[in-house]
Amino acid sequence: MDLAGLIARVRQIFSTDKVDVDEVRRAMGEYKSNPDDWRHFAQFDPNKYTRNLVDTGNGKYNLMLLCWGPSMASAIHDHTDAHCFVKILDGALVETKYDWPKVEGEALHVKERTVYDTNGVSYMSDTLGLHRMENPSHFNGAVSLHLYIPPYTTCNAFDERTGHKTKCTVTFYTKYGCKVDYTGSKEGKCDGQELKEITTTFCCTTPEQSNSHSETAVITA
Numbered sequence: 702m703d704l705a706g707l708i709a710r711v712r713q714i715f716s717t718d719k720v721d722v723d724e725v726r727r728a729m730g731e732y733k734s735n736p737d738d739w740r741h742f743a744q745f746d747p748n749k750y751t752r753n754l755v756d757t758g759n760g761k762y763n764l765m766l767l768c769w770g771p772s773m774a775s776a777i778h779d780h781t782d783a784h785c786f787v788k789i790l791d792g793a794l795v796e797t798k799y800d801w802p803k804v805e806g807e808a809l810h811v812k813e814r815t816v817y818d819t820n821g822v823s824y825m826s827d828t829l830g831l832h833r834m835e836n837p838s839h840f841n842g843a844v845s846l847h848l849y850i851p852p853y854t855t856c857n858a859f860d861e862r863t864g865h866k867t868k869c870t871v872t873f874y875t876k877y878g879c880k881v882d883y884t885g886s887k888e889g890k891c892d893g894q895e896l897k898e899i900t901t902t903f904c905c906t907t908p909e910q911s912n913s914h915s916e917t918a919v920i921t922a
């Protein structure tokens with residue numbers, strides 16, 4: 702199964718109202734990462750990790766690639782009542798899980814720390830607490846495939862020392878392989894088109910390499 706096959710399978714799983722979370726996890730696990738499948742979406746920024754939208758499943762989920770430069774990490778965050786699956790496509794990521802803060806002003810308590818290598822799959826939701834994802838390599842990038850069900854546009858970031866939370870907006874660096882421009886637009890402007898049929902041909906054949914992107918919002922994984 703290639704990435705197009707995985708997208709087709711996820712779309713099929715979500716074609717009914719009842720979604721089997723275990724089936725989604727199985728599908729994510731059965732796909733074996735092949736850079737030829739996802740290179741088009743893997744657009745890095747030297748200053749921050751990037752979120753690159755691949756598929757929305759008709760509004761039922763968001764499937765995206767996250768590209769992490771060396772040592773980059775997300776904020777500690779929640780997931781707005783969504784299910785969150787992460788599959789490592791290249792490199793490795795460390796997930797640190799925390800309990801929800803109990804007393805304002807107290808440091809967050811670490812529950813567990815897990816290393817996921819290429820092809821590993823993690824699952825997270827608000828019932829399991831909060832987490833932070835980070836690329837532990839000081840030299841190599843990492844790429845991960847994230848599936849959020851249902852999609853969300855805001856979540857909360859937490860201060861590790863005080864538990865203080867801050868609402869943040871999540872944005873995309875690219876959509877369907879094309880750069881999103883947030884200049885003067887909260888939603889962002891983008892020429893990318895969602896794939897109606899599963900194919901390996903995408904809207905932009907040459908990904909834009911410009912660093913002029915003006916995104917300022919906090920991004921979380």
Ligand SMILES: [Fe+2]
Nearest residue numbers: 785825921922
């Ligand atoms: Fe997350």
